[in-house]
Amino acid sequence: MPLAFHTLLKPRSQRYRARYEAVLGTALELQLQADGPRQARAAETAVLAEIERLEGIFSSYLPASELSRWQARGSARVSPELRHLLYEAESWRAHTYGAFNPAAAALQTLYAQNPQPGEAELEALRAALQGPLWRLEGQEAHKITPLPLTFNALAKGLIADRAAQAALRVGGLEVLLNLGGDLRHLGQQRVRVAVAHPFSPADNAPPLARLWVCNQGVATSGPSQRGVHLFDPRTGQPATQVVQATVVAPSAATADVLATAFCVLEPMLSLALAEVFGVGCLLVEASGQTHSNPRFEQQRIH
Structure with a gap:
């Protein structure tokens, strides 16, 4: 995973850790601070239930998900969650x-x-x-394109956000959730995040950067982690200039979608957009050259 994290604990609360495999096809790491085991179990249960619920709506892999059924029909009345995803996706596009x-x-x-x-x-x-690609009319959504649609680069971050929020609602004091590299922190104590170096294959290699995060989302994307899998929709060509993009944003959904986009866009345009949206970013080109903006540097641990 591209991210590692550590917490500072409140002296009278207790920390609980959990790790799950095969959650949304990836790993889930969860750290909770709670007043006791009952509150921690309730928060953990809420996280897993919210992830499962939203997977049943957003998944492009499950044939029975709402997204899959909508795509098969072409037009349907959609849930508020799916409508929100479609609206956000069109805005980010x-x-x-x-x-x-x-x-x-x-x-x-x-x-x-x-x-x-x-x-x-x-x-x-x-x-x-x-x-x-689609058209929204009230509670109806109409798929226009014959191309299949996947929202992984937005939905996973959105799920991380809502799962972390679900934990707080039922008794978590601090929540730190890492869903396959999409990280979401909620709480008043800052956490340390380590960003893996794209050219270091060893898991225990020194990180590219360390930074403080508080009530934010962090996401890292790029071919350095999964090989060439990103393509520029504007040109139809593989996106190879930027091998890794890390974004620190107010939410994991924003960090997720911009980390993907910043692997496709030219670095200078990504830096300009980062300022527009008020996010921090760290970009690594295939040549080894790195770029970061002031917001990222303000949170970097030197």
Whole structure:
């Protein structure tokens, strides 16, 4: 995982740790501060229940999820949660100049079938990615594009946010949740976060950076962690200039979507957008050159 974390404890509260595998196809690490084991168990149960509930809505892998059923039908009345996801995704698509695109997985499929796709085929897909993907009308959502849609780069962060909030509602005093590299902290005590170095394969290698986080989300994305899997929807080409992007934001959802977009956009444009949205970012290019903005540096531990 690209993130590690440590907490400072309140002297009279107790810390509880839990780790689960195969949660949303990844690992879940949970740290809680609570007044006792009953409160901790209630918070842990709330986290797992909220993740399971939202997976049943947002998952593009589960055939019975609301998202999968909506895509199969093309038009349907959708839940407030799915409508919110669609609204946020369309907003981020516009804010990132198309770098975030829920239909971009079609490019990954194309290149998997043919590492050197024909120009006409690539241009047709690129054009389809630029068009409207869905339309919202009240509580109805209408899928316009024939391309499959996945929202992993936004939904996972959103799930992390809501799962952490669920823990606080039932008795957690401090919550630190790491869902496959999407981190969400809620509480009044700051936590230390370590960002892995993209060119160091060993898990115990010195981190690229350490920083303080409080009531924020952190996400890291890039081919350094999973190989080339990100593509530029604007050009149809693999995104290879930035090998890792880390974003510190008010929420894990914002950090998640911008970390993905910043792996696609040119570094200087990403830095400019980071200032617009009030987030910290650390970018690593394939050449080894790094870029960060003042907000990130303010939270860095030197």
